[in-house]
Amino acid sequence: MSQQNASQARTVTTAEHSGTADVSSLVLLAVLLAAGFILNMTVGNALAIVGIKPQFIIASYALAILLSNAGFGQAAVFGLVSAAVIQLTTSIPGLNFATELVAALVMAALIRRPIEIGGRNVTPLVAAFLTTLVSGALFAVAGTLIMGAALGTVVVKIPLVLGTAVFNAVVVQALYFPLKKVLKK
16 A cells, blocks of 8 residues: 555545435334234234224334335335235235235335425325225235135225224324434434
């Protein structure tokens, strides 16, 4: 090494890479999925008694997509990883790979432009609601067909899907801004 090069200060530059998969976003997803899984098994099962079955796994990957500003490729990975976790508790194994993939891509599309009402950012609320609604509707329709039931029986599942979508939307909206602040994103 030359004397001149040895005396120069070394600088390291970092670039903000929104929408790209990196270790920190995968760790964030893993932590949120672990929390979501535990909440599904405890709080989710307890609330199922009153007719609402929160899907904390969907809320978890919705938050991860929001917090990492995931692009479509990363959101697809988040959806598929989440579907793998859901396999531990699902009533129709394999179906969630399709439903969560589509729903995660919907989430990634919805976060591209902020949604404001009265000057307040409600992107997490609206995006999580629609993401959960898409996931739940796809699962209800496809699950009904897979189980051989009449398609008309999906109507009975609409209140459950809507209730879950509302619940997840509120959870994601409530957690997004504090988590964003803590993670300095």
